[in-house]
Amino acid sequence: MAESSADTPLRETPLAALHRELGARMVPFAGYAMPLHYPGGIVAEHLHCRAAAALFDVSHMGQAELIGAGAAAALERLTPADVQGLGPGRQRYGLFTNEAGGIEDDFMVANLGDRLFLVVNASRKQADFDRLAAALPAGLRLARREDRALLALQGPGAAAALAALAPEAATLPFLGIAEMAVAGVPALVSRSGYTGEDGFEIALPDERAEAVARALVGLPGVAPAGLGARDSLRLEAGLCLYGNDIDATTSPVEARLAWTIGKRRREAWDFPGAERVRAELAAGPRRLRVGIRPEGRQPARAHTPILSPDGAPIGEVTSGGFGPTVNGPIAMGYVARAHAADGTALALVVRGKALPAHVVPLPFVPHRYAR
Amino acid sequence: MSELRYTKDHEWLRTDGDAVTVGISDHAQSQLGDVVFVELPEVGREVEAGEAVAVVESVKAASDVYAPVSGRIVEVNSALAEDPGLINRDPTGEGWFFKIEPRDPAEIEKLMDEAAYAAYLESQA
Incomplete structure (x- = not known):
C-alpha cells in the first residue's frame, strides 16, 4: 500500500x-x-x-519542526501522547488518532527546548503534516524539513x-x-x-x-x-509497521499501544477517539495484536487468515515472514480477545492448508536498548 | 549430462534418463534472495506445463514455481527441507526442486537453450 x-x-x-x-x-x-x-x-x-x-x-521519512509557544499543547490535540510532559532533550513514541479511535500514524516527537521535532512515516507524511498544519492555533508554525x-x-x-x-x-x-x-x-x-x-x-x-x-x-x-x-x-522486535499492523481502523488498545497514552491524557480523555479508547480499556477490546509462531519452517505472510483450532475465523496476520535471528517463521496479527493469551493454539491458512501455530509473547528477540 | 533448457518463468530443466530435473535459474535465485522455505509437489502427481507445482519463499516473499513440461512428478529434492539455502548456493545443481517424467518429450525442445535464455534476460533488463 x-x-x-x-x-x-x-x-x-x-x-x-x-x-x-x-x-x-x-x-x-x-x-x-x-x-x-x-x-x-x-x-x-x-x-x-x-x-x-x-x-x-x-x-x-517525514521530518518537521513545530515552533512557537504552546507547541506541545497543540500537538496533543491530535495525539493521546503526553507531549507537554516531555522534558528538553527527550524523545518519545506516539500515535496520531482519529475521532473513531483508529490510528492515523505513529511518530517520534522530541523536545528541542525552543521547538518540537517530529519524525513520521514516509507514506503518511503529507497527510500528517496537512492535518497538523490545519489544527494549529495562530502563532504556531510547522516547518517541514x-x-x-x-x-x-x-x-x-x-x-x-x-x-x-x-x-x-x-x-x-x-x-x-x-x-x-x-x-x-x-x-x-x-x-x-x-x-x-x-x-x-x-x-x-x-x-x-x-x-x-x-x-x-x-x-x-x-x-x-x-x-x-x-x-x-x-x-x-515486535514493533508495528504503519499500514500493516496499525491503521485508521485499529485502536491503540487493540494494538497494545495504550502505553503511549499519557497518564494525564487518561484522566482528561481529551484526544481524538478517547471515547473508544476509554471503553476498550474498561471492557477490553474486541481483538488484540499478538505475536505468532508458526510450527515448522513455512512463513505466513500478511493477510493470512487465522482460525481457531476448531476452524472458526478469529483474525488475520498483519506482518509475517522469516526471522533470521529467531531462525524460523514469525508473525504478528490480530485475534479475537478470547484467543490472545500466550500459548493459545491457532491455525494459519496458507495456500489452502491449515498451518498450526501458537500465540507467543512479543518481542521475538529481546530489546537491547541502552540504559 | 545434457544441456539446460529454460522457461520464461526462470525454471531450468535437464534431461536425465527418462525423467527431467527441474529447478530455478541463477537469475531467479539472485532476484529472490535468501530462500528460507520450499513447498514441493507430491510424488505421483500429474501436472500440466505451466501449472504452479511448487512454492519458493525468500525472506521477503513467496513465489510460484511452474512445471516446464506436462507429466508425472517422480521425485522431489528432500534435502531442500533441511537446507533451502542450497537453491541460492547451487541453483542448477544441488538446489534442484523435482523430477518429471514428461508425457511428450517434444515439449522440451520448445524451451529456450542457454543462449536464448541469456538473450531473454537481456531483453527483460
Whole structure:
C-alpha cells in the first residue's frame, strides 16, 4: 500500500548515488527509490545488525519542526501522547488518532527546548503534516524539513562506532536527543531506532549526508543495510509497521499501544477517539495484536487468515515472514480477545492448508536498548 | 549430462534418463534472495506445463514455481527441507526442486537453450 504506482516518477534520497555504488537492489517504497538490500542479502544484513552495526538510509521519512509557544499543547490535540510532559532533550513514541479511535500514524516527537521535532512515516507524511498544519492555533508554525536526510545506525556496535565521529553521542541515554557535530557536520542525533537494538538516528543536511554516510560505512564493524533487513529486524522486535499492523481502523488498545497514552491524557480523555479508547480499556477490546509462531519452517505472510483450532475465523496476520535471528517463521496479527493469551493454539491458512501455530509473547528477540 | 533448457518463468530443466530435473535459474535465485522455505509437489502427481507445482519463499516473499513440461512428478529434492539455502548456493545443481517424467518429450525442445535464455534476460533488463 505504501508503494507508488509505476507511472509516478520515484523520488530519490541524497544517498541514491551511494546506494548504487554499494550495489543496492533499489525498489519503490512510499514514492521513493530505496535500497531493499545490498549484495550480501537481507539475512546477512539482519544478522550483522544484531552482531555489530548496520547503517540504514531512512531519509524518506517525514521530518518537521513545530515552533512557537504552546507547541506541545497543540500537538496533543491530535495525539493521546503526553507531549507537554516531555522534558528538553527527550524523545518519545506516539500515535496520531482519529475521532473513531483508529490510528492515523505513529511518530517520534522530541523536545528541542525552543521547538518540537517530529519524525513520521514516509507514506503518511503529507497527510500528517496537512492535518497538523490545519489544527494549529495562530502563532504556531510547522516547518517541514525536506532539506534534511535521516540515517539510522543500529546495533550493539553502534555507540562505539559513532564515538569515532561524534564522541558526544555515547553520552546520550535511550531516547535522549541532542545537536552535535558528526564528522564535522552539524546534526541532530537521538538514541533511538526501529530494530530493538541500541542505536542512533542522525538528521543532517541533505548536501552533507553522503559524506557522513560514507564515513559511517567506513567505520570498523559498520555495514549498510536496506529496507528488507529493517523490516525483519522490527518484526523480531515486535514493533508495528504503519499500514500493516496499525491503521485508521485499529485502536491503540487493540494494538497494545495504550502505553503511549499519557497518564494525564487518561484522566482528561481529551484526544481524538478517547471515547473508544476509554471503553476498550474498561471492557477490553474486541481483538488484540499478538505475536505468532508458526510450527515448522513455512512463513505466513500478511493477510493470512487465522482460525481457531476448531476452524472458526478469529483474525488475520498483519506482518509475517522469516526471522533470521529467531531462525524460523514469525508473525504478528490480530485475534479475537478470547484467543490472545500466550500459548493459545491457532491455525494459519496458507495456500489452502491449515498451518498450526501458537500465540507467543512479543518481542521475538529481546530489546537491547541502552540504559 | 545434457544441456539446460529454460522457461520464461526462470525454471531450468535437464534431461536425465527418462525423467527431467527441474529447478530455478541463477537469475531467479539472485532476484529472490535468501530462500528460507520450499513447498514441493507430491510424488505421483500429474501436472500440466505451466501449472504452479511448487512454492519458493525468500525472506521477503513467496513465489510460484511452474512445471516446464506436462507429466508425472517422480521425485522431489528432500534435502531442500533441511537446507533451502542450497537453491541460492547451487541453483542448477544441488538446489534442484523435482523430477518429471514428461508425457511428450517434444515439449522440451520448445524451451529456450542457454543462449536464448541469456538473450531473454537481456531483453527483460
